[in-house]
Amino acid sequence: MKQVWKCDFCSQTDLSAEQMSQHETKCTFNKVNRYCYTCKVSREDGYDWHIRGCDINEDTFRGEEEGNCPGWVYEYLEKDRDDKLNELGI
Numbered sequence: 001m002k003q004v005w006k007c008d009f010c011s012q013t014d015l016s017a018e019q020m021s022q023h024e025t026k027c028t029f030n031k032v033n034r035y036c037y038t039c040k041v042s043r044e045d046g047y048d049w050h051i052r053g054c055d056i057n058e059d060t061f062r063g064e065e066e067g068n069c070p071g072w073v074y075e076y077l078e079k080d081r082d083d084k085l086n087e088l089g090i
């Protein structure tokens with residue numbers, strides 16, 4: 001048995017806390033990086049193989065490879081808003 005550090009955004013693990021910190025800042029599932037994976041308007045277009053689609057026709061190659069997509073919308077925006085309203089007691 002080994003103790004590992006796990007990414008807050010995906011299932012990746014590492015024996016080094018420093019390595020995991022570095023991964024988290026660039027993780028494709030970290031919403032600050034604005035990748036297709038966390039975007040509300042992104043969709044799966046392929047049936048037999050993976051093809052990324054986009055409801056507003058942004059460049060999905062860039063959205064998956066580089067992130068920081070200009071059309072990115074956070075998938076859980078409504079939940080974020082509800083959580084904030086709950087915090088404020090509204």
Ligand SMILES: [Zn+2]
Nearest residue numbers: 007009010027
């Ligand atoms: Zn990760």
